[in-house]
Amino acid sequence: METTETPRSGGMAYRLGIAALDRSHRELMDAFVTLQALPDEQFLHRYPDLVAKIERDFRQEEAMMEKLDLPSFQTHMEQHARVLNALHHAASSLMQGDIELGRRAIMLLADWFPYHIDTMDRRLVMAIDTSAARRHLRTDNSESSD
Numbered sequence: 001m002e003t004t005e006t007p008r009s010g011g012m013a014y015r016l017g018i019a020a021l022d023r024s025h026r027e028l029m030d031a032f033v034t035l036q037a038l039p040d041e042q043f044l045h046r047y048p049d050l051v052a053k054i055e056r057d058f059r060q061e062e063a064m065m066e067k068l069d070l071p072s073f074q075t076h077m078e079q080h081a082r083v084l085n086a087l088h089h090a091a092s093s094l095m096q097g098d099i100e101l102g103r104r105a106i107m108l109l110a111d112w113f114p115y116h117i118d119t120m121d122r123r124l125v126m127a128i129d130t131s132a133a134r135r136h137l138r139t140d141n142s143e144s145s146d
């Protein structure tokens with residue numbers, strides 16, 4: 001798995017040390033700011049693109065969780081589902097002309113996202129590290145017993 005060069009302890013809170021996740025999270029944080037700066041008409045048209053990006057990010061993480069198959073990831077997946085549900089709800093309000101609700105949803109998302117990355121996503125990365133370490137130890141043990 002590709003890793004970023006930045007140490008996990010350094011840099012911003014949303015750096016986890018897995019390049020694909022860090023890139024996706026950085027793009028999303030930038031997209032929140034970009035979307036909010038758009039005039040209403042463009043905000044309305046670009047909102048679904050942002051939701052699609054978030055769905056891709058969540059799917060990427062959930063695929064990692066499924067590989068690890070740990071029951072503790074249920075809470076993480078539930079958070080993803082609740083956020084997507086709220087964003088889809090805001091999308092239907094947007095389609096009916098409630099731009100402010102859409103903007104508020106993005107504002108709340110931008111506040112929530114770094115916290116989610118620093119807690120749930122970080123726990124996922126730690127589990128990946130632990131799992132890789134276990135595999136490495138098993139490989140070492142089987143090599144030494146031969």
Ligand SMILES: [Fe+2]
Pocket residue numbers: 058061076080116120121
């Ligand atoms: Fe997540």
